[in-house]
Amino acid sequence: MANSKYEYVRDFEKDDSLLPNCAIVIRIDGHSFHRFSAVHDFAKPNDRAALDLMNHAARCVMSAFPDITLGYGISDEFSFLLRPSCVTFGRRDSKLVSTVVSIFTGAYIFAWPTYFPDKAMQYPPSFDGRAVLYPTRQTVVDYFSWRQVDAHINNLFNTCFWTLQRVDPKHGGPRKSAQEAEEVLRGTVAAQKNELLWRDYGVNYNDEAEMYKKGSILLYNLGERAGDGASKTSRLREEKRRRKEGVSVVHVDLIQESFWLRYPHILEP
Amino acid sequence: MANSKYEYVRDFEKDDSLLPNCAIVIRIDGHSFHRFSAVHDFAKPNDRAALDLMNHAARCVMSAFPDITLGYGISDEFSFLLRPSCVTFGRRDSKLVSTVVSIFTGAYIFAWPTYFPDKAMQYPPSFDGRAVLYPTRQTVVDYFSWRQVDAHINNLFNTCFWTLQRVDPKHGGPRKSAQEAEEVLRGTVAAQKNELLWRDYGVNYNDEAEMYKKGSILLYNLGERAGDGASKTSRLREEKRRRKEGVSVVHVDLIQESFWLRYPHILEP
């Protein structure tokens, strides 16, 4: 509809469409989740229901964007991989990022009562997001490896930090305060943290839940590529069937090349 | 915390900070609100509770961003004006836009039961957003004028469109179908629409609610600038007191220069 003499203000809108043929990673982060998790009394260092709710919200995002082939969540952050050929919203940066963040936020709040039936939400949380382009297979793989290494580092630290505050040492000393716990952990490397847990508190970090150690990987479990015996038609039919089953959540090592070989469709253009 | 050999992937993040000393307008739009309003049986052409809920969500955004001096809402869209000196989040485009959209989405869903106590939300709505820079006073004023002209055009059309479908013409003919209504309105100008409403349906468009005709303007009603008699100190004290009272909603003509003269603080740097 022809509008008005004011319409020239549209000329100030910039074209923010993202370079074609590059994988897009959209990462969203919780805003002030330290406070949000305190107010809502989340278990420490990991609250299973809260993580399940994050995964639920991520599934909703993936349902809305068929070009997302991978989601990866840790703590209050989630990363989504959009295949290079994605042309949704003309690849406009703001539109993609804001829509992903809005769907995630909405799904988190809307489904809260399902995951926390006995706990009313006190105020709605918020998230921010950003898009980053990764032009090669290697850079995409390294992005997710970066996040998983981060997940490991943070979870090991948090496991120590909360164990020190909650469990009396095996040899009878008193529990630590938060400040003392930080003091003890300052400058320690992974091996020292592992030993501290085991020697002083009888905790074997390896026994912690994979979900906490590895984060949550959301993908379409299309199965191994069928070998020589299968026709292309039957392969595509099988893939379609499995895609309908929807998103699977796994907690495995994605730093290993074997992960990407097992799910080749994640990195397809 | 020193991380890993994968950290280089951060180099792919672009710096998207917005040009300093320019006013920022962030506009958000509902996604598929045609469907959302149908599913939730919103009154047509305007649902008062739904608009009040939009205004509530906008207030929440304004509370979170003290640099927002003006909000303007029509239908399922809202525009926010951030003063040129705003440095929140380092003026990063994605961070600002995604956070505004997330807070808006969250507030809308969280407060839904207050505004629709008898109507359960069927699914969470989503919004997208974008930031646009306006470097001069005139371009800012023209941006909001553009939106208000649009509000007028759309509301006049919608008022006709729904009147034709709901009210028997004064002279006894049958109500129109949606398709017939579109047919009747095609190519008509404002004066013709006004006359159609009045002559055939006895509806005086001027009597429609200002909220529907003008949209909703959210601002801090700091009062007229005190004149020569008042000291600067007493002026600032008065402004602070009124700011605490929070955001006011008005439905007036902002295309007139008098609006901007009455609330000079909106356009202050």
Next chain:
Amino acid sequence: MANSKYEYVRDFEKDDSLLPNCAIVIRIDGHSFHRFSAVHDFAKPNDRAALDLMNHAARCVMSAFPDITLGYGISDEFSFLLRPSCVTFGRRDSKLVSTVVSIFTGAYIFAWPTYFPDKAMQYPPSFDGRAVLYPTRQTVVDYFSWRQVDAHINNLFNTCFWTLQRVDPKHGGPRKSAQEAEEVLRGTVAAQKNELLWRDYGVNYNDEAEMYKKGSILLYNLGERAGDGASKTSRLREEKRRRKEGVSVVHVDLIQESFWLRYPHILEP
């Protein structure tokens, strides 16, 4: 050196560094070369000395940027391919483009007397430039194919256009004016142009110089990759020796995959 209260103006400079790990193509174009070539009486449709001077200027650019693996020139334009790993000038867009344009312009003017010893330059020509990112092997190959197809289309047209104006038709009619020539050529496809040249003017387009039909490809002729018999060390030594010999100019078909297989180093990261 600490400067002054004015230094804040640097905050208005945007970061325009180009996405890493993507090939960069910088294309420069002559400004108003129609006029420049008329004033300097260039031969039509192709002036050999002028094209040689373009190639010389392009060599100077390639000497200054070791990351350029390919140059491609047609008429008054040149494209340069910078390898994805290039980090010169921090990959800053403006700095890269403006420097390439400046070196090209300078070399063109400085070397003019060598290529046109009997013709004084009347005024200095100017060029503009732009950088475009191509994230995959295929898009890089297609970019250069696009330019070579364009070269072919333009040269075939120009050959007809000037032949019609300069040569009496074989069958005795008069030469055409520029306007008549355009008329004759309007709407013709390649096959018709070829036939027109041959049937009416006795010109076999295939006999035209490869330089005019294919454009000029500038590359380091590193030779075929040595096979199994050669050690990696001897291969690298050989490459280094040939690189020192400098840039070769060839006029071949680069649309064929064989071109890229023959010079694999062009597309190395």
Next chain:
Amino acid sequence: MANSKYEYVRDFEKDDSLLPNCAIVIRIDGHSFHRFSAVHDFAKPNDRAALDLMNHAARCVMSAFPDITLGYGISDEFSFLLRPSCVTFGRRDSKLVSTVVSIFTGAYIFAWPTYFPDKAMQYPPSFDGRAVLYPTRQTVVDYFSWRQVDAHINNLFNTCFWTLQRVDPKHGGPRKSAQEAEEVLRGTVAAQKNELLWRDYGVNYNDEAEMYKKGSILLYNLGERAGDGASKTSRLREEKRRRKEGVSVVHVDLIQESFWLRYPHILEP
């Protein structure tokens, strides 16, 4: 002309048009001018002919871009101010910057023999450039003030640095080496440098040429705005006449507000 299946590669070109209604400053810098000035034996600390040649090249740029209202040059750099309403080349960043740099480079090389009739250019110099947006009057004024403060700081330092190497101290000591000169100057403030020049070498910095102390300001000297007595028509006629006279070069203080009041047309939209 419809082209080919390769034309999709144009989709990778980004839209880099600059925000409307903002002043654009394009600054160009000499590349490796330390070496260039050494090879061409420029006088130190300032070579009058070289600076005049820079000013000539800047005039050529200003002739080509009527929207440039101000040029400011110091040493081997030049800044150009394009008025906010400029729409040349659709305000495309790369096109504007590369064209300015190309014209400047070309004019510098082409006019060299006029400014250095007895000195052949050994190799062509090159320049780079960048565009920066300044959205307000104040930021534009502060940008040029920043450059003029820089000019002062650098020229005072260089005057000391070369005086120490070339003139025997008044009190009979030997000349300094470059390294000794740097040593002497390290950490000194302006007042100390002034005193050093005067007390030890009899040089009054105030007597240095204004061109060296203030840099070169290129503008259209449109004269004072005619007062009440003059009609608008006669004012515009007078402005047109003076504009035809072309660019003036002045060496004055532009940090003072009086400069901008004297030449109000520089900052007109």
